Amino acid sequence: MPHVLVLNASYEPLGVVTMRRALILVLNHKAVSLEDSGITLHSATSALPAPSVVRLTRFVRVPFCGPVPLTRRALFARDHGRCVYCGAAATSVDHVIPRSRGGQHRWDNVVAACRRCNHTKADRHLTELGWRMKRQPAPPSGLAWRIIGTGIKDPRWRPYLEPYGANDQFREYEHHDHPEYAGSHPLPLGRAHGVHSAPVHGAGTRPAPVRRGEQPESLSA
Secondary structure, three states, X not given: OOEEEEEOOOOOEXXXXXXXXXXXHHHOOOEEEEEEEEEEEEOOOOEEEEEEEEEEOOOOOOOOOOOOOOOHHHHHHHOOOEOOOOOOEOOEEEEXXXXXXXXXXXXXXXXXXXXXXXXXXXXXXXXXXXXXXXXXXXXXXXXXXXXXXXXXXOHHHHHHHHHHOOOOOOOOOOOOOOHHHOOOOOOEOOOOOOOOOOOOOOOOOOOOOOOOOXXXXXXXX
């Protein structure tokens, strides 16, 4: 069953729930539907359009969230599912500085790679091969990564997540930046290209921020 994006009353992304859970929130007047999924759910007496995005009717106070967890899904989302060395479809995880040579398993040293590049690079440094990455790895940031890190995405969510750090994460896993290099050999030193980010679109008119003293409400129905 498709999943539904849940937004706070202030429009910041909170998480992803099942369609059934989202319908319960809407029917209990704890959330309003902002986007339909195109699916209609039928009961014995009625038919209901299933939502794709819902917004809570009351503000929920969210505890401080630390760094985005480094998972395979989140890593492939950050690197658009493409090998950072040649642009082919990524199938594995690679440590830029090999762990056998002191490299750490953290965001600025881990990248998505294709099988060929990973095998060719092995435990060598990029300078030993004369390779250079098109972009330097860095930790992702922004509230949208609460959603992106799950690996679940829906094109309808894009305008609601882009203002919170999603940027071009919702494009299909195609090598839009430099298609002429997709699947080719890694760039030699001195031939790296800049990365062009997709433009950020606003999420439309939003209500004023919730004032102090308003009572937070749980997601539970």
